[in-house]
Amino acid sequence: MVKINGKSLDIAGKTLAEYLETTDYDAKRIAVERNEEIIPKSQYGQTLLTDGDSVEIVSFVGGG
Amino acid sequence: MIPTKEEMQKALRDRNGKDLQDKFFSATVAVCGLGGLGSNIAIALARAGIGKLILIDFDQVDITNLHRQQYKASQIGRYKTDALSENLSEIAPYVKIQTHTERMTENNAVALLRDADIICEAFDHPEAKAMLTDIVLDQMREKYLIAASGMAGLGNANNIKTRRITKQFYLCGDEISDVNDGIGLVSSRVMLCAAHQAHMVLRILADNFDT
Numbered sequence: 001m002v003k004i005n006g007k008s009l010d011i012a013g014k015t016l017a018e019y020l021e022t023t024d025y026d027a028k029r030i031a032v033e034r035n036e037e038i039i040p041k042s043q044y045g046q047t048l049l050t051d052g053d054s055v056e057i058v059s060f061v062g063g064g
Numbered sequence: 065m066i067p068t069k070e071e072m073q074k075a076l077r078d079r080n081g082k083d084l085q086d087k088f089f090s091a092t093v094a095v096c097g098l099g100g101l102g103s104n105i106a107i108a109l110a111r112a113g114i115g116k117l118i119l120i121d122f123d124q125v126d127i128t129n130l131h132r133q134q135y136k137a138s139q140i141g142r143y144k145t146d147a148l149s150e151n152l153s154e155i156a157p158y159v160k161i162q163t164h165t166e167r168m169t170e171n172n173a174v175a176l177l178r179d180a181d182i183i184c185e186a187f188d189h190p191e192a193k194a195m196l197t198d199i200v201l202d203q204m205r206e207k208y209l210i211a212a213s214g215m216a217g218l219g220n221a222n223n224i225k226t227r228r229i230t231k232q233f234y235l236c237g238d239e240i241s242d243v244n245d246g247i248g249l250v251s252s253r254v255m256l257c258a259a260h261q262a263h264m265v266l267r268i269l270a271d272n273f274d275t
Binding site: 028031036037038058059060064 | 097099100101102186187188189190191193194197198199201202211212213214215216229230231233235239240241242243244248249254
C-alpha cells in the first residue's frame with residue numbers, strides 16, 4: 001500500500017505520473033514529497049511508487 | 065532623530081536576549097514576490113532585526129495593490145523592490161537589503177537565492193509557487209522554504225495555519241481559498257498568512273521549530 005495524503009491506496013508499482021493521471025491534480029500546480037524528499041516534476045515519470053511509501057501532494061491555489 | 069545602529073541593536077538584544085537576537089542579525093532571508101504576503105513578511109522580519117533581506121519582484125506598485133500591500137499612494141508606479149526598500153529603511157534603517165527587480169524563473173532562481181538561509185515563497189500564481197518549491201527543495205537542499213497557499217476571502221482567520229511538510233518545507237494558509245473564488249484577497253487575511261510565514265522564519269532561526 002502507498003499512503004497518499006494520509007490515505008492508503010493500492011497503487012504500488014505505478015509511477016507517480018501514472019497515479020497523477022487518475023486524479024484531478026494539475027501537475028503544474030503541485031509539489032510532491034515522498035518519505036521527506038521532494039520529487040521534482042521532471043522525475044514524475046520515472047518515480048516508481050513502492051509499498052510503504054508515504055507521499056504528500058501539496059496543491060497550490062492562487063493568491064499572494 | 066534616527067537612533068544609531070548600535071542603539072537599535074542594543075534595544076533588540078535587550079528585548080530578545082543576545083543569543084537569540086544575534087541569530088536574527090546573522091540571518092539572510094529571501095522574500096520571493098513583494099505583494100500582500102511579501103511586503104508584510106519583509107516588514108515583520110526587518111522589525112525583528114533579520115540581518116539581510118533579499119527582495120525579489122519584477123512588478124510596479126499599482127492602485128489595485130494599496131488595499132493589502134505595504135505601499136503608499138505616493139509610491140504608485142515605482143518598482144516594488146525600490147518602494148519597499150524605502151519603506152523598510154524608514155522602519156529599520158540598518159537592515160541590509162539586496163533587491164532583484166526581475167521575474168524569477170527556473171533559470172535564475174538558484175543564482176538569486178544563493179545567499180539565502182531561508183526562503184519565503186510569496187508569489188501570486190500557483191505555477192510559480194510550485195516551480196519555486198521544486199527548485200529550492202531539489203537543488204538547494206540545505207535551505208528552508210516557507211510557502212503559502214490559500215489566504216483569499218473573508219473566511220475564518222483561524223483556518224490559516226502553518227503545516228510542516230518536511231523538515232525543510234513549511235506551508236502556510238488554509239490550502240483552499242483561491243484568489244479567483246469570491247472577492248479575492250483581503251488585507252487582514254493576507255497579513256495573517258504573511259505573519260505565519262514570518263513567524264516560521266523566526267522559529268527556524270531560534271531552532272525552535274520541529275516540535
